[in-house]
Amino acid sequence: MISRIDLRGDALPEGPALRDLLPRADFDVSAALEKVRPICEAVHHRGDAALIDYAEKFDGVKLDQVRVPAAALDRALEELDPAVRAALEESIRRARIVHREQRRTSHTTQVVPGGTVTEKWVPVERVGLYAPGGRSVYPSSVIMNVVPAQEAGVGSVALASPAQAEFNGLPHPTILAACALLGIDEVYAAGGATAVAMFAYGTESCPPANMVTGPGNIWVAAAKRYFTGLIGIDSEAGPTEIAILADETADPVHVAADLISQAEHDPLAAAVLVTDSVALADAVEKELEPQVAATKHIEDRITPALAGRQSAIVLVSGVDEGLRVVNAYGAEHLEIQTADATAVADRVTNAGAIFIGPWAPVSLGDYAAGSNHVLPTGGCACHSSGLSVQSFLRGIHIVDYTRDALAEVAHHVVTLAEAEDLPAHGAAIKARFEWKVPGK
Secondary structure (H helix, E strand, O other), rough: OOOOOOOOOHHHHHHHHHHHHOOOOOOHHHHHHHHHHHHHHHHHHHHHHHHHHHHHHHOOOOOOOOOOOOOHHHHHOOOOOOOHHHHHHHHHHHHHHHHHOOOOOOOEEEEEEEEEEEEEEEEEOOEEEEEOOOOOEEHHHHHHHHHHHHHHOOOEEEEOOOEEEEHHHOOOOHHHHHHHHHOOOEEEOOOOHHHHHHHOOOOOOOOOOOEEEEEHHHHHHHHHHHHOOOEEEEOOOOOOEEEEEEEEOOOEEEEEEHHHHHHHOOOOOEEEEEOOOOOHHHHHHHHHHHHOOOOHHHHHHHHHHHHHHEEEEEEOOOOOHHHHHHHHOOEEEEEEOOOOOHHHOOOOEEEEEEEEEOEEEEEHHOOOOOOOOOOOOHHHHHHHOOOOHHEEEEEEEEEEEOOOHHHHHHHHHHHHHHHHOHHHHHHHHHHOOOHHHHHH
16 A cells, blocks of 8 residues: 655665655646646736636636625625534634744844844735635635734735535635634635636736735646746645654554545645654554545545555664654654654754654644644755745845944945945945045
């Protein structure tokens, strides 16, 4: 059901050579880019009419309008299962606790007497958020996008999710109910590349946004790449990943369950176990069979995900070598199930989020840990972070110098300007003084 990669024995290679030995899904955003280009440009030139046409083509629904009526949001919340509502409210409460602590405040540094630099943090003016809708419904992704944007102080927040034929062309009612709980009343029935294009260009019903965030399929990732430069994006999210670094102390039942939990997202989902224990590897492999057989989505998602080239059990010589492997892999979600897991986790440098010990599974982070589940995939955790309040803030430097403070450093500025053969830069300084370079 799942392959093995044996990295014991010989010394592990460094950098890219080690990454090349590890499993990873094929996710060709460049090829998808050419397919989304005409879709994006159709939305640019035809606006809502293009969105309506693509909803019929891709989602099988004939829309009268793209924006979801306020009454539909209210109705979705009224009809929401009370247990689901309570769970969403608790998820929102915990996410707000964590993200509120991420707020930044302006700070002024005195560089010299009379010379200061202030860093002011300003939220993005308008964001478009995306909540996927396809194999599954993700109200949790609504929370993970909306809460940090709100806590950052974004003034205008809109959300898009695909139209659903089952619900008369509206997004899934649980998505709508989550929006209502969060106070988001600007919601659009638009999916994939069309939603990103709607936010990037704007249409008759939807003003353009400065930034688009949220997970999605390859078409969403390709559209984000297409619009990079015109709008800000969070990341080009690929298929979900879980890596588990475990030793002989780990419970194979837990490990197998956690691998399966991410495999059920998508047939391209990655499930990777890194361990120095052959006994654990054997036990996990044995445990996968009955657990997979007892769950849902076996044929369409879980089995192809576990059997795919992106999933494997990686055998290493010890926990130190395992750390090198998981740091090279840069997983979206990384569980540490080893002896002294906290100390081991402290040595991890590349991961979207780290889950320590047997009582912090990835599923907790997906819904109710308070952390954000919109995280870098495809090894991007080696250079990028997950979604947070900072994602929606811009740092602006404010420079305030007196005449005396400028005079003190003027000759250095002029010298550097002339060293770079930019004499007009120096002239802008000289124009403020009766100029004479010290020592000349």
